[in-house]
Amino acid sequence: MSYLPKPKFRHPGLPKNKLGYTRRDYEGTVSTLCAGCGHDSISAAIIQACYELDLEPHRLAKLSGIGCSSKTPTYFLGQSHGFNSVHGRMPSVLTGANLANRDLIYLGVSGDGDSASIGLGQFAHAIRRGVDMVYVVENNGVYGLTKGQFSATADAGSKSKWGADNNDSPIDMVALALQLGATYVARSFSGDKQQLVPLIKGALGHRGAAFIDCISPCVAFNNHPGSTKSFDYVREHNEAVNALDYMPVRSEITADYPEGAHEQVTQHDGSVLNLYKLAADYDVHDRIAAMTYLQKKNAEGEIATGLLYLDPSPKDLHAHLQTVEAPLNHLTDADLIPGAAALEKFNAARR
Amino acid sequence: MPKPLERVNDFVIKFANVNGSGSASANTLFGKIILRMGIPAAPRNIFPSNIQGLPTWYEIRVSEAGWLGSRGGGVDLMVPMNPQTWDQDMASVEPGGYVVYDSTKPLPPSKFRDDVTALGVPLTQMCNEAYTDPRQRQLFKNVMYVGALAALLDMEVEVVEKLIAEQFWGKDKLIKPNIAAMHMGRDWALKNLPCPIGLRLKRADKVGDRIMMEGNSAAALGAVYGGATVCAWYPITPSSSLAEAFTSHCKRFRVDQTTSRRKYAIVQAEDELSSIGMVIGASWNGARAFTSTSGPGVSLMQEFIGLAYFAEIPAVIFDVQRAGPSTGMPTRTQQCDLLSAAYASHGDTKHVLLFPEDPKECFDFGALAFDLADRLQTPIFVMLDLDIGMNERLCAPLKWDDTRRMDRGKIMTAADLDSGKPFGRYLDVDGDGIPFRTYPGTHPNKGAFFTRGTSKDQYARYTEEGPAYVENMTRLLRKFDTAKTLVPQPIRKDSAQPTRIGAIYFGSTSPAMDEAMHKLAGQGVHLNTLRLRAFPFHQDVSAFCAAHDRVFVVEQNRDGQMRTLLMSECGIDPAKLVSVLHYDGTPITAKFISETIAKEANVVPFRKAVS
Ligand SMILES: Cc1ncc(C[n+]2csc(CCOP(=O)(O)OP(=O)(O)O)c2C)c(N)n1
Numbered sequence A: 001m002s003y004l005p006k007p008k009f010r011h012p013g014l015p016k017n018k019l020g021y022t023r024r025d026y027e028g029t030v031s032t033l034c035a036g037c038g039h040d041s042i043s044a045a046i047i048q049a050c051y052e053l054d055l056e057p058h059r060l061a062k063l064s065g066i067g068c069s070s071k072t073p074t075y076f077l078g079q080s081h082g083f084n085s086v087h088g089r090m091p092s093v094l095t096g097a098n099l100a101n102r103d104l105i106y107l108g109v110s111g112d113g114d115s116a117s118i119g120l121g122q123f124a125h126a127i128r129r130g131v132d133m134v135y136v137v138e139n140n141g142v143y144g145l146t147k148g149q150f151s152a153t154a155d156a157g158s159k160s161k162w163g164a165d166n167n168d169s170p171i172d173m174v175a176l177a178l179q180l181g182a183t184y185v186a187r188s189f190s191g192d193k194q195q196l197v198p199l200i201k202g203a204l205g206h207r208g209a210a211f212i213d214c215i216s217p218c219v220a221f222n223n224h225p226g227s228t229k230s231f232d233y234v235r236e237h238n239e240a241v242n243a244l245d246y247m248p249v250r251s252e253i254t255a256d257y258p259e260g261a262h263e264q265v266t267q268h269d270g271s272v273l274n275l276y277k278l279a280a281d282y283d284v285h286d287r288i289a290a291m292t293y294l295q296k297k298n299a300e301g302e303i304a305t306g307l308l309y310l311d312p313s314p315k316d317l318h319a320h321l322q323t324v325e326a327p328l329n330h331l332t333d334a335d336l337i338p339g340a341a342a343l344e345k346f347n348a349a350r351r
Numbered sequence B: 001m002p003k004p005l006e007r008v009n010d011f012v013i014k015f016a017n018v019n020g021s022g023s024a025s026a027n028t029l030f031g032k033i034i035l036r037m038g039i040p041a042a043p044r045n046i047f048p049s050n051i052q053g054l055p056t057w058y059e060i061r062v063s064e065a066g067w068l069g070s071r072g073g074g075v076d077l078m079v080p081m082n083p084q085t086w087d088q089d090m091a092s093v094e095p096g097g098y099v100v101y102d103s104t105k106p107l108p109p110s111k112f113r114d115d116v117t118a119l120g121v122p123l124t125q126m127c128n129e130a131y132t133d134p135r136q137r138q139l140f141k142n143v144m145y146v147g148a149l150a151a152l153l154d155m156e157v158e159v160v161e162k163l164i165a166e167q168f169w170g171k172d173k174l175i176k177p178n179i180a181a182m183h184m185g186r187d188w189a190l191k192n193l194p195c196p197i198g199l200r201l202k203r204a205d206k207v208g209d210r211i212m213m214e215g216n217s218a219a220a221l222g223a224v225y226g227g228a229t230v231c232a233w234y235p236i237t238p239s240s241s242l243a244e245a246f247t248s249h250c251k252r253f254r255v256d257q258t259t260s261r262r263k264y265a266i267v268q269a270e271d272e273l274s275s276i277g278m279v280i281g282a283s284w285n286g287a288r289a290f291t292s293t294s295g296p297g298v299s300l301m302q303e304f305i306g307l308a309y310f311a312e313i314p315a316v317i318f319d320v321q322r323a324g325p326s327t328g329m330p331t332r333t334q335q336c337d338l339l340s341a342a343y344a345s346h347g348d349t350k351h352v353l354l355f356p357e358d359p360k361e362c363f364d365f366g367a368l369a370f371d372l373a374d375r376l377q378t379p380i381f382v383m384l385d386l387d388i389g390m391n392e393r394l395c396a397p398l399k400w401d402d403t404r405r406m407d408r409g410k411i412m413t414a415a416d417l418d419s420g421k422p423f424g425r426y427l428d429v430d431g432d433g434i435p436f437r438t439y440p441g442t443h444p445n446k447g448a449f450f451t452r453g454t455s456k457d458q459y460a461r462y463t464e465e466g467p468a469y470v471e472n473m474t475r476l477l478r479k480f481d482t483a484k485t486l487v488p489q490p491i492r493k494d495s496a497q498p499t500r501i502g503a504i505y506f507g508s509t510s511p512a513m514d515e516a517m518h519k520l521a522g523q524g525v526h527l528n529t530l531r532l533r534a535f536p537f538h539q540d541v542s543a544f545c546a547a548h549d550r551v552f553v554v555e556q557n558r559d560g561q562m563r564t565l566l567m568s569e570c571g572i573d574p575a576k577l578v579s580v581l582h583y584d585g586t587p588i589t590a591k592f593i594s595e596t597i598a599k600e601a602n603v604v605p606f607r608k609a610v611s
């Protein structure tokens, strides 16, 4: 498969955002994924979110591992630098990139094989370091690219396309992210753009480790009866704990909400998340309660989605490392090199 | 019974210690005193990782002639402070040698040797009488034995006092009691032992302005001067002290004076895959980044190193080699990662390696590696080993030219892009195989590209077209040819007499090789030598091989890895290349090299005298 450029034709009437970009300016090359693949919907949601956020494409870097999901960064944000690294190792590459330049936004895209199997360690460590990033796992319960083997997120008892049972316990990426200290944790469904777009926008405004587990059915290998990651199954068992509305700045709430059912959270970048509670007893700021709630729902066979945990003012890896404000890759000879006189002193102490 | 050894400024002394007994600073003090008396000396730490109780040894070779390699053979003066290793230590003394020991507890005669002079000093008893605090008893014991040795070896007492004062500079309260303890040991020895003994230290003028430092620390300082801002590493002997030294150098040189914020980021990664991944991510994003590791780490990094080669991302890897394979001998030295570094990764790859000979070159190459990585957009390995990395070594003072600037290589800026310069990430615009790159975030709508480990065309677009792949792979070879002109050139030394025999060596073998050449010349065996400083090889290497009938390749591994590189990369006739291989984990010695070459060269020693 070779590179397919999108036709350059621009409809003159396409709406533009504040930067004067149309939605198409946030697209990439034509997707080579299977028609109907959930991953393409996630790409579309990323495009929508960036367009609506008036994000300058070159201020974002997109990184991925290997897999159908990891291919998708080619299909969005064509004006952004991208890095398709090695299988399961996107988190370390992203961490290094972030260390070099704290001023860009880092979007890591991965699959369930990429992050829960071969890359589980790197996933865990990037989260626990608090790397300022948006980490999206496009979770289909299988290895799409290598043709349908079970991945580590496949539920015990689910069946493969060929009727084989999965007996291994699944890895719950959301539970891990919560336990490891992610400061923005969400779960969504590629088929629910309404829910997904604001979640991505909120994550892009978050200044810490933001994790989104996005269930994304694989139409080629995991969309059959007996799969717990099929479109039908997820639609049927999806239980959103809240609905999110993203606002760039704080503004008046006009609609009426019953007492306690609505909350506004301001993030570090000034953006505001309007949260409408759907599960009355769910507190998005209580990490431990969230873990318990999610385990319960899980045991009931339900998939809890929405913004599951939020710490609006997290400390990120740069804060821990006490690095200078200026991006490290901007520092000059004068900033970095101690010079001959310092070296002479160094020598003198070693005679 | 052989006569007790009589030697001035030319002997080996060894201390057997227990780890954590505070002996390290006394050992360092002792080494420094010798240098301050103007006598070259080469200390080595020996620390097996597999014996309970953690015995350690510290060996100093004193050599007015300036030979800094390990001498090999036995020890001339032993200081066995560790009862656990007494027998082994006693056995390691040369006939005619000496033992200076703690005689507080009497030992049976069977513990001694007829051919070794035993000099007992009741150190523990003296300490117990002088001090009450157990910690003090231990610490002052160390200084006390330095005092006793000062008397026995006829060391300049003013120098000893001065160095004790320097050692405790800033903790002035400790100076006086330490000097007093030193004198206690010295006075006792002067009164009760036949001072001085046959081994003596006499002031010389052979040290000059040289400095003493560890290669790992020097390499880390090179990284500071090379402009490195990101270090990601995973602990492994013998490389950990490199990352640790980088941390302390940065604390000293890289903290913003007004904000106290750091102009560097150091991350202890979860494994070597992650450390090299971080280095690649940071370098891709325009920071100078490195990792330090050893053989097992390089093994784990293979896939990522292939990515950096193929996607053309700078990376600096300090490989402080230890004996492999597998866990091998983690605290023993070797030069055994040449092939795994030179061809790291699956697929066709070749990488640039630098071979520093001492801490001075660790510093120089440490800084240079970052310029090379940026210029060539590829991984650069700096190949240290435990012998240079973890031992203090006398070397030329470090130098820096303040007019020097970081060479960031071929970078397209926003201004370049705006001026209409064509940009193709993998386009060989200059014919040297090196394309231009842009940093992420450079320009709102020009110069972005997609980095990938899959095959791509000149504009970084995914392709599996055969011709595009072949063109790219051929360009990478062209780039490797360019590397030959940029890396440090080999250094040739010719013998006093014309000869058809040559020897090639590199890295930490250097001091032993210099001494071996001298020894061999004395026996009438003349050699021209070539010290390799980098891979890929400069054309001088082929020329050197062509100019000699036989070329010895001296290296510290079993399989002759450098010889393999010479054969495969320069097409040199294997019959011409004779391996001299030392791989028992101890540093190579002049004795070993000269004996092996003399035998192999089929030359009767002292031929001239005979004929
Ligand atoms: C080291 C290594 N091992 C194996 C592979 C083969 N491989 C490519 S993608 C993949 C699985 C991808 O699964 P997932 O991350 O879930 O992505 P999906 O295709 O399902 O989106 C595997 C095993 C590889 N590329 N590299």
Ligand code: SF4
Pocket (backbone or CB within 6 Å): A032, A033, A034, A036, A037, A038, A039, A068, A069, A140, A144, A145, A217, A218, A219, A220, A221
């Ligand atoms: S194989 Fe599955 S995951 Fe891959 S593109 Fe097709 S539908 Fe998507």
Ligand SMILES: [Mg+2]
Pocket (backbone or CB within 6 Å): A067, A111, A112, A113, A138, A139, A140, A141, A142, A143, A144, A151
């Ligand atoms: Mg998958």
